[in-house]
Amino acid sequence: MKIGILGTGMVGETLGTAMVAKGHEVKMGSRSAQNEKAKSWVIQNGQYASQGTFADAAQFGEVIFSCTKGEHALEALNLADKINLDAKILVDVSNPLDFSTGMPPTLFLVNDTSLGETIQNSFPETKVVKALNTLTCSLMVDPNKIANGNHNLFICGNNKEAKQKIKDILNENFNWKKENIIDLGDITNSRGTEQLLPIWIRLMGALGTADFNFKVVSN
Amino acid sequence: MKIGILGTGMVGETLGTAMVAKGHEVKMGSRSAQNEKAKSWVIQNGQYASQGTFADAAQFGEVIFSCTKGEHALEALNLADKINLDAKILVDVSNPLDFSTGMPPTLFLVNDTSLGETIQNSFPETKVVKALNTLTCSLMVDPNKIANGNHNLFICGNNKEAKQKIKDILNENFNWKKENIIDLGDITNSRGTEQLLPIWIRLMGALGTADFNFKVVSN
Numbered sequence: 001m002k003i004g005i006l007g008t009g010m011v012g013e014t015l016g017t018a019m020v021a022k023g024h025e026v027k028m029g030s031r032s033a034q035n036e037k038a039k040s041w042v043i044q045n046g047q048y049a050s051q052g053t054f055a056d057a058a059q060f061g062e063v064i065f066s067c068t069k070g071e072h073a074l075e076a077l078n079l080a081d082k083i084n085l086d087a088k089i090l091v092d093v094s095n096p097l098d099f100s101t102g103m104p105p106t107l108f109l110v111n112d113t114s115l116g117e118t119i120q121n122s123f124p125e126t127k128v129v130k131a132l133n134t135l136t137c138s139l140m141v142d143p144n145k146i147a148n149g150n151h152n153l154f155i156c157g158n159n160k161e162a163k164q165k166i167k168d169i170l171n172e173n174f175n176w177k178k179e180n181i182i183d184l185g186d187i188t189n190s191r192g193t194e195q196l197l198p199i200w201i202r203l204m205g206a207l208g209t210a211d212f213n214f215k216v217v218s219n
Numbered sequence: 220m221k222i223g224i225l226g227t228g229m230v231g232e233t234l235g236t237a238m239v240a241k242g243h244e245v246k247m248g249s250r251s252a253q254n255e256k257a258k259s260w261v262i263q264n265g266q267y268a269s270q271g272t273f274a275d276a277a278q279f280g281e282v283i284f285s286c287t288k289g290e291h292a293l294e295a296l297n298l299a300d301k302i303n304l305d306a307k308i309l310v311d312v313s314n315p316l317d318f319s320t321g322m323p324p325t326l327f328l329v330n331d332t333s334l335g336e337t338i339q340n341s342f343p344e345t346k347v348v349k350a351l352n353t354l355t356c357s358l359m360v361d362p363n364k365i366a367n368g369n370h371n372l373f374i375c376g377n378n379k380e381a382k383q384k385i386k387d388i389l390n391e392n393f394n395w396k397k398e399n400i401i402d403l404g405d406i407t408n409s410r411g412t413e414q415l416l417p418i419w420i421r422l423m424g425a426l427g428t429a430d431f432n433f434k435v436v437s438n
Contacts, residue, residue, distance in 0.1 A: 101331075104411075111329045111417075112320075147436035154418070184421045192323075192418035198330075199373070199411035202403045203435060212437035216422060217366035218430055 004061025029057025116190025223280025231286035248276025277303035335409025
Protein backbone atom coordinates (compact mmCIF):
# COMPACT_ATOMS: atom_id res chain seq x y z
CA MET A 1 0.00 0.00 0.00
CA LYS A 2 1.14 3.57 -0.65
CA ILE A 3 1.27 5.64 2.52
CA GLY A 4 1.68 9.41 2.88
CA ILE A 5 3.06 10.76 6.12
CA LEU A 6 2.65 14.46 6.91
CA GLY A 7 5.30 15.56 9.37
CA THR A 8 8.90 14.63 10.10
CA GLY A 9 8.74 14.46 13.90
CA MET A 10 9.00 11.36 16.08
CA VAL A 11 5.44 10.26 15.36
CA GLY A 12 5.76 10.50 11.58
CA GLU A 13 9.16 8.84 11.64
CA THR A 14 7.97 5.97 13.85
CA LEU A 15 4.85 5.29 11.79
CA GLY A 16 6.75 5.65 8.51
CA THR A 17 9.54 3.33 9.60
CA ALA A 18 7.08 0.70 10.82
CA MET A 19 5.10 0.81 7.57
CA VAL A 20 8.24 0.55 5.40
CA ALA A 21 9.34 -2.44 7.51
CA LYS A 22 6.04 -4.10 6.60
CA GLY A 23 6.72 -3.64 2.88
CA HIS A 24 4.64 -0.54 2.22
CA GLU A 25 5.84 2.39 0.13
CA VAL A 26 5.97 5.50 2.30
CA LYS A 27 6.48 9.12 1.29
CA MET A 28 7.26 11.52 4.10
CA GLY A 29 6.05 15.06 3.43
CA SER A 30 7.11 18.35 4.90
CA ARG A 31 7.09 22.04 4.07
CA SER A 32 10.18 21.58 1.88
CA ALA A 33 10.84 18.71 -0.50
CA GLN A 34 14.44 18.75 0.71
CA ASN A 35 13.79 18.59 4.45
CA GLU A 36 16.94 17.29 6.17
CA LYS A 37 15.15 15.08 8.70
CA ALA A 38 13.11 13.46 5.96
CA LYS A 39 16.31 13.00 3.94
CA SER A 40 18.07 11.06 6.69
CA TRP A 41 14.91 9.04 7.31
CA VAL A 42 14.85 8.06 3.61
CA ILE A 43 18.51 7.05 3.71
CA GLN A 44 17.90 4.88 6.77
CA ASN A 45 14.81 3.23 5.34
CA GLY A 46 15.84 2.27 1.85
CA GLN A 47 14.03 1.82 -1.41
CA TYR A 48 10.44 1.93 -0.13
CA ALA A 49 11.01 5.28 1.57
CA SER A 50 10.83 8.62 -0.20
CA GLN A 51 10.30 12.26 0.62
CA GLY A 52 8.57 15.29 -0.82
CA THR A 53 6.36 18.24 0.00
CA PHE A 54 3.15 17.86 1.99
CA ALA A 55 1.36 17.87 -1.39
CA ASP A 56 3.68 15.18 -2.79
CA ALA A 57 3.06 12.92 0.21
CA ALA A 58 -0.70 13.47 0.13
CA GLN A 59 -0.88 12.80 -3.61
CA PHE A 60 1.23 9.66 -3.20
CA GLY A 61 -0.68 8.11 -0.32
CA GLU A 62 -3.75 5.92 -0.59
CA VAL A 63 -3.90 6.40 3.17
CA ILE A 64 -2.40 9.52 4.76
CA PHE A 65 -1.28 9.99 8.36
CA SER A 66 -1.43 13.55 9.74
CA CYS A 67 1.50 13.61 12.17
CA THR A 68 2.56 17.23 12.41
CA LYS A 69 2.32 19.08 15.69
CA GLY A 70 -1.33 19.93 16.28
CA GLU A 71 -0.70 23.65 15.90
CA HIS A 72 0.56 23.07 12.33
CA ALA A 73 -1.94 20.42 11.29
CA LEU A 74 -4.40 22.60 9.38
CA GLU A 75 -1.66 24.56 7.67
CA ALA A 76 0.09 21.36 6.61
CA LEU A 77 -3.19 19.95 5.28
CA ASN A 78 -3.87 23.13 3.34
CA LEU A 79 -0.39 22.85 1.82
CA ALA A 80 -1.11 19.18 1.08
CA ASP A 81 -4.03 20.54 -0.95
CA LYS A 82 -7.66 19.53 -0.87
CA ILE A 83 -7.40 17.90 -4.32
CA ASN A 84 -4.83 15.43 -2.99
CA LEU A 85 -6.93 14.61 0.08
CA ASP A 86 -10.43 14.32 -1.40
CA ALA A 87 -11.97 10.83 -1.09
CA LYS A 88 -8.92 9.53 0.76
CA ILE A 89 -8.58 8.25 4.31
CA LEU A 90 -6.70 10.66 6.54
CA VAL A 91 -5.68 9.35 9.95
CA ASP A 92 -5.42 12.29 12.33
CA VAL A 93 -2.82 11.37 14.93
CA SER A 94 -2.17 14.93 16.11
CA ASN A 95 -3.36 16.67 19.28
CA PRO A 96 -4.27 20.35 19.76
CA LEU A 97 -1.60 20.88 22.42
CA ASP A 98 -0.77 24.45 23.35
CA PHE A 99 2.60 24.77 25.10
CA SER A 100 2.62 28.58 24.94
CA THR A 101 2.15 28.90 28.70
CA GLY A 102 4.54 26.06 29.55
CA MET A 103 3.95 22.60 31.00
CA PRO A 104 1.51 21.02 31.28
CA PRO A 105 0.00 22.18 27.98
CA THR A 106 -3.60 23.22 27.47
CA LEU A 107 -5.66 22.38 24.37
CA PHE A 108 -6.27 25.07 21.74
CA LEU A 109 -9.43 23.31 20.49
CA VAL A 110 -11.40 21.78 23.33
CA ASN A 111 -14.73 21.03 24.99
CA ASP A 112 -17.32 21.84 22.29
CA THR A 113 -14.88 21.31 19.42
CA SER A 114 -11.73 19.34 18.62
CA LEU A 115 -8.92 19.15 16.11
CA GLY A 116 -10.31 15.98 14.54
CA GLU A 117 -13.68 17.49 13.71
CA THR A 118 -12.13 20.80 12.65
CA ILE A 119 -10.05 18.90 10.09
CA GLN A 120 -13.13 16.95 8.95
CA ASN A 121 -15.11 20.20 8.59
CA SER A 122 -12.26 21.80 6.63
CA PHE A 123 -11.91 18.81 4.29
CA PRO A 124 -15.46 17.47 3.95
CA GLU A 125 -14.59 15.08 1.09
CA THR A 126 -11.81 13.42 3.07
CA LYS A 127 -12.55 10.41 5.31
CA VAL A 128 -10.98 11.58 8.55
CA VAL A 129 -10.30 8.90 11.16
CA LYS A 130 -9.04 10.06 14.54
CA ALA A 131 -6.75 7.38 15.96
CA LEU A 132 -3.46 6.71 17.74
CA ASN A 133 -3.45 10.12 19.44
CA THR A 134 -3.74 8.76 22.98
CA LEU A 135 -0.43 6.95 23.40
CA THR A 136 3.29 7.32 22.82
CA CYS A 137 4.53 6.51 19.31
CA SER A 138 6.55 3.41 20.17
CA LEU A 139 3.34 1.81 21.46
CA MET A 140 1.35 2.91 18.40
CA VAL A 141 3.37 0.53 16.24
CA ASP A 142 4.09 -2.12 18.89
CA PRO A 143 1.32 -2.51 21.47
CA ASN A 144 2.87 -5.80 22.61
CA LYS A 145 5.67 -3.77 24.17
CA ILE A 146 3.51 -3.52 27.32
CA ALA A 147 0.93 -5.73 29.05
CA ASN A 148 0.95 -8.35 26.25
CA GLY A 149 -0.79 -5.84 23.99
CA ASN A 150 -3.90 -5.91 26.15
CA HIS A 151 -4.81 -2.25 26.30
CA ASN A 152 -7.02 0.02 24.25
CA LEU A 153 -6.97 2.25 21.24
CA PHE A 154 -9.85 4.65 20.66
CA ILE A 155 -10.91 5.54 17.14
CA CYS A 156 -13.68 7.63 15.68
CA GLY A 157 -14.78 9.04 12.34
CA ASN A 158 -17.83 9.54 10.16
CA ASN A 159 -17.05 6.83 7.59
CA LYS A 160 -17.49 3.22 8.69
CA GLU A 161 -15.48 1.63 5.88
CA ALA A 162 -12.61 4.02 6.53
CA LYS A 163 -12.58 3.08 10.21
CA GLN A 164 -12.69 -0.61 9.28
CA LYS A 165 -9.76 -0.16 6.91
CA ILE A 166 -7.71 1.58 9.60
CA LYS A 167 -8.55 -1.16 12.10
CA ASP A 168 -7.31 -3.70 9.55
CA ILE A 169 -4.09 -1.74 8.94
CA LEU A 170 -3.43 -1.44 12.67
CA ASN A 171 -4.13 -5.11 13.17
CA GLU A 172 -2.13 -6.44 10.23
CA ASN A 173 0.89 -4.16 10.52
CA PHE A 174 1.19 -3.30 14.22
CA ASN A 175 -0.52 -6.31 15.87
CA TRP A 176 -3.33 -4.32 17.46
CA LYS A 177 -5.94 -6.89 18.45
CA LYS A 178 -9.22 -5.86 16.88
CA GLU A 179 -11.13 -6.35 20.14
CA ASN A 180 -8.85 -3.76 21.75
CA ILE A 181 -9.78 -1.03 19.25
CA ILE A 182 -12.85 0.80 20.57
CA ASP A 183 -14.91 2.69 18.00
CA LEU A 184 -16.52 5.68 19.75
CA GLY A 185 -18.63 6.77 16.79
CA ASP A 186 -18.49 9.87 14.62
CA ILE A 187 -15.63 12.36 14.40
CA THR A 188 -17.00 14.63 17.16
CA ASN A 189 -15.84 11.93 19.56
CA SER A 190 -12.36 13.38 18.99
CA ARG A 191 -13.42 15.69 21.82
CA GLY A 192 -13.24 12.66 24.07
CA THR A 193 -9.92 11.27 22.89
CA GLU A 194 -8.15 14.64 22.66
CA GLN A 195 -9.25 15.53 26.20
CA LEU A 196 -7.46 12.39 27.38
CA LEU A 197 -4.21 14.24 26.77
CA PRO A 198 -4.35 16.40 29.91
CA ILE A 199 -4.37 13.32 32.15
CA TRP A 200 -2.00 11.41 29.86
CA ILE A 201 0.63 14.12 30.26
CA ARG A 202 0.14 14.22 34.04
CA LEU A 203 0.36 10.43 34.26
CA MET A 204 3.60 10.52 32.29
CA GLY A 205 4.95 12.78 35.05
CA ALA A 206 3.54 10.70 37.91
CA LEU A 207 4.70 7.37 36.44
CA GLY A 208 8.02 8.64 35.10
CA THR A 209 7.53 6.99 31.72
CA ALA A 210 5.60 7.47 28.48
CA ASP A 211 5.37 3.70 27.97
CA PHE A 212 1.91 3.25 29.43
CA ASN A 213 -1.61 3.14 28.13
CA PHE A 214 -5.21 2.97 29.25
CA LYS A 215 -7.04 -0.32 29.44
CA VAL A 216 -10.79 -0.14 29.85
CA VAL A 217 -11.87 -2.86 32.26
CA SER A 218 -15.37 -4.14 32.97
CA ASN A 219 -17.01 -7.51 33.60
CA MET B 220 -15.52 8.85 62.04
CA LYS B 221 -18.07 11.60 61.43
CA ILE B 222 -18.78 12.13 57.75
CA GLY B 223 -20.64 14.98 56.07
CA ILE B 224 -22.21 14.37 52.68
CA LEU B 225 -23.28 17.35 50.58
CA GLY B 226 -25.95 16.29 48.11
CA THR B 227 -28.78 13.77 48.06
CA GLY B 228 -28.24 12.32 44.59
CA MET B 229 -27.04 8.83 43.71
CA VAL B 230 -23.41 9.62 44.49
CA GLY B 231 -24.10 11.06 47.94
CA GLU B 232 -26.51 8.27 48.76
CA THR B 233 -24.09 5.55 47.67
CA LEU B 234 -21.14 7.00 49.57
CA GLY B 235 -23.27 7.71 52.65
CA THR B 236 -24.78 4.24 52.70
CA ALA B 237 -21.38 2.59 52.32
CA MET B 238 -19.87 4.69 55.14
CA VAL B 239 -22.79 3.97 57.49
CA ALA B 240 -22.40 0.26 56.71
CA LYS B 241 -18.80 0.53 57.92
CA GLY B 242 -19.91 2.00 61.25
CA HIS B 243 -19.34 5.69 60.55
CA GLU B 244 -21.80 8.41 61.52
CA VAL B 245 -23.00 10.17 58.40
CA LYS B 246 -25.01 13.37 58.06
CA MET B 247 -26.48 14.05 54.65
CA GLY B 248 -26.89 17.73 53.89
CA SER B 249 -29.08 19.50 51.39
CA ARG B 250 -30.64 22.89 50.82
CA SER B 251 -33.43 22.08 53.25
CA ALA B 252 -33.04 20.26 56.59
CA GLN B 253 -36.25 18.39 55.74
CA ASN B 254 -35.29 17.15 52.28
CA GLU B 255 -37.47 14.15 51.41
CA LYS B 256 -34.75 12.12 49.70
CA ALA B 257 -32.46 12.58 52.68
CA LYS B 258 -35.33 11.62 55.00
CA SER B 259 -35.93 8.29 53.30
CA TRP B 260 -32.17 7.66 53.19
CA VAL B 261 -32.01 8.20 56.96
CA ILE B 262 -34.94 5.83 57.55
CA GLN B 263 -33.24 3.16 55.44
CA ASN B 264 -29.87 3.55 57.12
CA GLY B 265 -30.70 3.61 60.80
CA GLN B 266 -29.13 5.17 63.83
CA TYR B 267 -25.80 6.25 62.31
CA ALA B 268 -27.56 8.20 59.56
CA SER B 269 -28.89 11.72 59.97
CA GLN B 270 -29.84 14.67 57.84
CA GLY B 271 -29.60 18.45 57.92
CA THR B 272 -28.75 21.52 55.92
CA PHE B 273 -25.52 21.79 53.94
CA ALA B 274 -24.15 23.75 56.92
CA ASP B 275 -25.28 21.06 59.39
CA ALA B 276 -23.55 18.33 57.39
CA ALA B 277 -20.36 20.37 56.96
CA GLN B 278 -20.22 21.25 60.65
CA PHE B 279 -20.83 17.60 61.58
CA GLY B 280 -18.23 16.03 59.32
CA GLU B 281 -14.56 15.55 60.11
CA VAL B 282 -14.32 14.64 56.43
CA ILE B 283 -16.84 16.05 53.94
CA PHE B 284 -17.76 14.69 50.53
CA SER B 285 -18.98 17.22 47.94
CA CYS B 286 -21.47 15.19 45.91
CA THR B 287 -23.89 17.70 44.44
CA LYS B 288 -24.17 18.16 40.71
CA GLY B 289 -21.14 20.15 39.56
CA GLU B 290 -23.25 23.14 38.63
CA HIS B 291 -24.47 23.45 42.25
CA ALA B 292 -21.18 22.62 43.97
CA LEU B 293 -19.99 26.14 44.74
CA GLU B 294 -23.43 27.30 45.85
CA ALA B 295 -23.79 24.29 48.14
CA LEU B 296 -20.34 24.92 49.61
CA ASN B 297 -21.18 28.56 50.20
CA LEU B 298 -24.35 27.47 51.99
CA ALA B 299 -22.25 24.96 53.95
CA ASP B 300 -20.32 28.02 55.10
CA LYS B 301 -16.59 28.63 55.12
CA ILE B 302 -16.45 28.43 58.92
CA ASN B 303 -17.67 24.81 58.79
CA LEU B 304 -15.18 23.87 56.06
CA ASP B 305 -12.00 25.58 57.25
CA ALA B 306 -9.14 23.20 58.12
CA LYS B 307 -11.24 20.19 57.14
CA ILE B 308 -10.75 17.67 54.34
CA LEU B 309 -13.26 18.13 51.53
CA VAL B 310 -13.37 15.36 48.93
CA ASP B 311 -14.62 16.85 45.67
CA VAL B 312 -16.39 14.07 43.79
CA SER B 313 -18.35 16.36 41.47
CA ASN B 314 -17.73 17.14 37.81
CA PRO B 315 -18.33 20.42 35.93
CA LEU B 316 -20.77 18.81 33.50
CA ASP B 317 -22.92 21.13 31.40
CA PHE B 318 -25.96 19.37 29.94
CA SER B 319 -27.54 22.62 28.69
CA THR B 320 -26.94 21.70 25.05
CA GLY B 321 -27.90 18.04 25.49
CA MET B 322 -25.82 14.87 25.35
CA PRO B 323 -22.94 14.43 25.48
CA PRO B 324 -22.31 17.22 27.99
CA THR B 325 -19.49 19.75 27.80
CA LEU B 326 -17.54 21.02 30.81
CA PHE B 327 -18.29 24.48 32.21
CA LEU B 328 -14.82 24.74 33.77
CA VAL B 329 -12.15 23.23 31.53
CA ASN B 330 -8.70 23.37 29.99
CA ASP B 331 -6.89 26.10 32.00
CA THR B 332 -9.13 25.69 35.05
CA SER B 333 -11.25 23.03 36.76
CA LEU B 334 -13.93 22.66 39.38
CA GLY B 335 -11.49 21.13 41.89
CA GLU B 336 -9.11 24.08 41.83
CA THR B 337 -11.96 26.60 41.73
CA ILE B 338 -13.29 25.09 44.98
CA GLN B 339 -9.79 25.13 46.48
CA ASN B 340 -9.33 28.79 45.49
CA SER B 341 -12.74 29.69 46.95
CA PHE B 342 -12.02 27.90 50.25
CA PRO B 343 -8.27 28.34 50.75
CA GLU B 344 -8.31 27.02 54.35
CA THR B 345 -10.01 23.77 53.33
CA LYS B 346 -7.94 20.75 52.30
CA VAL B 347 -9.57 19.90 48.98
CA VAL B 348 -8.88 16.43 47.60
CA LYS B 349 -10.24 15.65 44.14
CA ALA B 350 -11.11 11.97 43.98
CA LEU B 351 -13.68 9.41 42.85
CA ASN B 352 -14.96 11.64 40.01
CA THR B 353 -13.85 9.32 37.21
CA LEU B 354 -16.08 6.31 37.75
CA THR B 355 -19.66 5.33 38.47
CA CYS B 356 -20.73 5.41 42.11
CA SER B 357 -21.25 1.67 42.61
CA LEU B 358 -17.57 1.17 41.73
CA MET B 359 -16.44 4.02 44.00
CA VAL B 360 -17.49 1.99 47.04
CA ASP B 361 -16.85 -1.48 45.59
CA PRO B 362 -13.97 -1.62 43.12
CA ASN B 363 -13.93 -5.42 43.39
CA LYS B 364 -17.18 -5.45 41.43
CA ILE B 365 -15.07 -5.50 38.24
CA ALA B 366 -11.68 -6.91 37.22
CA ASN B 367 -10.85 -8.09 40.77
CA GLY B 368 -10.49 -4.46 41.82
CA ASN B 369 -7.45 -4.03 39.59
CA HIS B 370 -8.10 -0.65 38.04
CA ASN B 371 -7.20 2.89 38.94
CA LEU B 372 -8.40 5.84 40.94
CA PHE B 373 -6.81 9.23 40.36
CA ILE B 374 -6.48 11.70 43.22
CA CYS B 375 -4.94 15.12 43.59
CA GLY B 376 -4.77 17.94 46.09
CA ASN B 377 -2.38 20.40 47.67
CA ASN B 378 -2.19 18.76 51.12
CA LYS B 379 -0.23 15.52 51.37
CA GLU B 380 -1.64 14.38 54.73
CA ALA B 381 -5.18 14.99 53.50
CA LYS B 382 -4.52 12.84 50.43
CA GLN B 383 -3.00 10.13 52.60
CA LYS B 384 -6.03 10.17 54.88
CA ILE B 385 -8.39 9.81 51.91
CA LYS B 386 -6.30 6.95 50.53
CA ASP B 387 -6.60 5.24 53.93
CA ILE B 388 -10.37 5.79 54.03
CA LEU B 389 -10.79 4.42 50.51
CA ASN B 390 -8.62 1.44 51.32
CA GLU B 391 -10.14 0.58 54.71
CA ASN B 392 -13.79 1.16 53.85
CA PHE B 393 -14.11 0.42 50.14
CA ASN B 394 -11.19 -2.00 49.56
CA TRP B 395 -9.33 0.22 47.13
CA LYS B 396 -5.82 -1.22 46.93
CA LYS B 397 -3.37 1.56 47.75
CA GLU B 398 -1.19 0.73 44.75
CA ASN B 399 -4.18 1.40 42.49
CA ILE B 400 -4.66 4.96 43.74
CA ILE B 401 -2.51 7.27 41.60
CA ASP B 402 -1.63 10.64 43.14
CA LEU B 403 -1.23 13.15 40.30
CA GLY B 404 0.02 16.00 42.47
CA ASP B 405 -1.56 19.33 43.36
CA ILE B 406 -5.19 20.32 42.89
CA THR B 407 -4.64 21.79 39.40
CA ASN B 408 -4.42 18.17 38.26
CA SER B 409 -8.22 18.17 38.54
CA ARG B 410 -7.96 19.52 34.97
CA GLY B 411 -6.71 16.08 34.01
CA THR B 412 -9.26 13.99 35.89
CA GLU B 413 -12.26 16.17 35.01
CA GLN B 414 -11.33 16.07 31.31
CA LEU B 415 -11.59 12.29 31.50
CA LEU B 416 -15.35 12.73 31.66
CA PRO B 417 -15.84 13.47 27.96
CA ILE B 418 -14.39 10.09 26.99
CA TRP B 419 -15.94 8.34 30.00
CA ILE B 420 -19.41 9.38 28.86
CA ARG B 421 -18.71 8.30 25.28
CA LEU B 422 -17.35 4.96 26.46
CA MET B 423 -20.48 4.41 28.52
CA GLY B 424 -22.41 4.76 25.26
CA ALA B 425 -20.03 2.55 23.26
CA LEU B 426 -19.85 -0.17 25.92
CA GLY B 427 -23.51 0.02 26.95
CA THR B 428 -22.66 0.06 30.66
CA ALA B 429 -21.36 2.43 33.33
CA ASP B 430 -19.65 -0.43 35.16
CA PHE B 431 -16.20 0.06 33.69
CA ASN B 432 -13.06 1.88 34.66
CA PHE B 433 -9.63 2.80 33.38
CA LYS B 434 -6.61 0.72 34.25
CA VAL B 435 -3.24 2.25 33.51
CA VAL B 436 -0.96 -0.46 32.17
CA SER B 437 2.81 -0.35 31.69
CA ASN B 438 5.72 -2.74 32.21
